[in-house]
Amino acid sequence: MRGTHIEKVIDARHGGSLKDWSVPLRMRQAPCKPNNDRHRTPATALDRRPQVKAMTEYRRLRRAIAGEAISRDTVAVGIMATDSILYVAALLGFCLTPGPLRWIELFVASIMAGALFLVGHDASHRALAASPWLNALIARLAFMPTLHPETAWNIGHNQRHHGATNLRGVDHVWTPWSPQEYRSATRVRRALYRFYRTPLGIGFYYSFELWWGHVWNSDHLDRSYAANARMTADKFIALAGFGLIYLGCFGVCAARGQAWTAAGFNALAAVIVPLVVYQYLMSITIFMHHTHPRIRWFPSRELYDPVAAQVLNTVHIRLPKPVELIFHEIFQHTAHHVNPRVPLYRLARAQRTLEAVHGPAIIQETFSIAYVLRLLRECQLYDYDAHRWLTIAEGLTIPDAKLRASA
Numbered sequence: 311m312r313g314t315h316i317e318k319v320i321d322a323r324h325g326g327s328l329k330d331w332s333v334p335l336r337m338r339q340a341p342c343k344p345n346n347d348r349h350r351t352p353a354t355a356l357d358r359r360p361q362v363k364a365m366t367e368y369r370r371l372r373r374a375i376a377g378e379a380i381s382r383d384t385v386a387v388g389i390m391a392t393d394s395i396l397y398v399a400a401l402l403g404f405c406l407t408p409g410p411l412r413w414i415e416l417f418v419a420s421i422m423a424g425a426l427f428l429v430g431h432d433a434s435h436r437a438l439a440a441s442p443w444l445n446a447l448i449a450r451l452a453f454m455p456t457l458h459p460e461t462a463w464n465i466g467h468n469q470r471h472h473g474a475t476n477l478r479g480v481d482h483v484w485t486p487w488s489p490q491e492y493r494s495a496t497r498v499r500r501a502l503y504r505f506y507r508t509p510l511g512i513g514f515y516y517s518f519e520l521w522w523g524h525v526w527n528s529d530h531l532d533r534s535y536a537a538n539a540r541m542t543a544d545k546f547i548a549l550a551g552f553g554l555i556y557l558g559c560f561g562v563c564a565a566r567g568q569a570w571t572a573a574g575f576n577a578l579a580a581v582i583v584p585l586v587v588y589q590y591l592m593s594i595t596i597f598m599h600h601t602h603p604r605i606r607w608f609p610s611r612e613l614y615d616p617v618a619a620q621v622l623n624t625v626h627i628r629l630p631k632p633v634e635l636i637f638h639e640i641f642q643h644t645a646h647h648v649n650p651r652v653p654l655y656r657l658a659r660a661q662r663t664l665e666a667v668h669g670p671a672i673i674q675e676t677f678s679i680a681y682v683l684r685l686l687r688e689c690q691l692y693d694y695d696a697h698r699w700l701t702i703a704e705g706l707t708i709p710d711a712k713l714r715a716s717a
C-alpha cells in the first residue's frame with residue numbers, strides 16, 4: 311500500500327481530524343446497502359447524494375461535541391504527574407517489599423503503565439494539553455514504560471486507524487480476514503489467526519501484529535528523510551526511557567542489598583511484566599472497540615462511509631466507574647473517534663452528548679468475560695461482500711465458486 315492515493319490523502323500532521331474525509335469524498339461511491347444485501351449497486355459519479363448526506367451527518371455529530379474539545383495544560387500536567395507518581399511508587403514497592411506482596415505491587419505498576427500509555431495516546435492526538443510542545447513531550451515520556459516510539463504510533467494510530475477506521479488495507483487494527491483470505495493463507499498463518507481468537511492468544515495479537523509489526527517496525531507511507539529521522543529519534547527516546555527505568559530498578563534493588571543477579575532479574579521483571587500485561591489488556595480493549603456482530607468493515611475507499619466507520623462501527627464498552635477512571639475513559643470510544651481532539655477528561659460528557667444526539671444507533675455493551683468470549687467465537691471472519699461476520703467453520707462451508715464470484 312506504500313504511496314497509494316489513499317495513503318497520500320492522509321495528512322501526516324494532524325491527529326485524525328475531519329480533514330481525513332474531505333479529499334476522498336469526491337471519489338467515493340455510495341455506501342453499501344444494509345447487511346445481507348449481496349446485490350449492492352455502486353453509485354455512479356453523478357449519484358453523490360448518499361456521501362453528501364453521510365458527511366453532513368458526520369459534521370453534525372462533530373459539531374455536537376465540538377464544545378468538549380478544549381484542552382488545559384494544567385490538567386494535562388496534573389494527570390501525567392499523578393500517573394507517573396503512582397507508577398514509580400508501585401515499582402519502588404516491588405523493588406523494596408519482601409515477600410509475595412511485591413508481585414501485587416508489580417501488577418499495580420503494570421496497570422499504571424497502561425494508564426500512562428493512554429495519557430500518551432491522548433497527547434499524541436494533540437488533545438491532552440493546549441500547548442503542542444507539552445503534548446509532544448508528554449506523549450514521549452508517557453510512552454516510555456510501554457516502549458512506543460511516538461512518531462510511529464502517530465502514523466499508525468492517528469492517521470491510519472483514525473483516518474480510515476475499519477478500511478481493509480489501511481486500518482490494520484484487528485482487521486478480519488474474508489473466508490477467501492483465510493483459505494488462501496498458509497497453514498502457519500491460519501493457525502496464528504485462529505490462536506489470536508482464543509482467550510490466551512488474544513493478548514499476543516497486539517504484541518506480534520501491532521506493536522512489533524506496525525509500531526516498532528513501521529512500514530507506513532513513503533516517508534521523507536525528516537520523517538525517517540524523527541522515527542529513528544523516537545525509537546531511541548523510547549529505548550533510552552525504557553533502559554533508564556530498568557537501571558533505576560536495578561539500582562534500587564542493588565542498594566537494598568540484593569545480589570547482582572537477583573537485582574538484575576527483579577529489574578527485568580519490573581520492566582517486562584508491565585509491558586506484557588499492558589499489551590494483553592490493550593489487545594482486548596481494541597478488539598472490543600471495533601469488533602461486534604453489528605460492526606461493518608469496508609473493502610475499499612470507494613465504498614467507505616464515514617458515519618458508519620466512526621460512529622456506528624465503534625463500540626462504547628461500559629465498565630464500573632473506578633475502572634473507567636483508571637483507564638482514562640478510553641472505553642467512551644465513539645466520542646473519541648468522532649473527534650479525537652476531545653481530551654480524555656471530557657470524553658465521558660462528549661459520549662453522553664453523542665448518545666443523546668444519535669440515540670440507540672451507537673453500539674453500547676457492558677463488559678464481561680462472557681461477552682469477550684462470545685465475540686471471539688462469533689466474529690472470526692468477515693464477508694466483505696455480504697457485510698456479515700462468520701465463524702471460521704462457517705467460512706469454510708462457503709463453496710469456492712461463490713467466493714470466486716464475490717472476489
Ligand SMILES: [Zn+2]
Pocket residue numbers: 431435467468472646650
Ligand atoms: Zn485514538
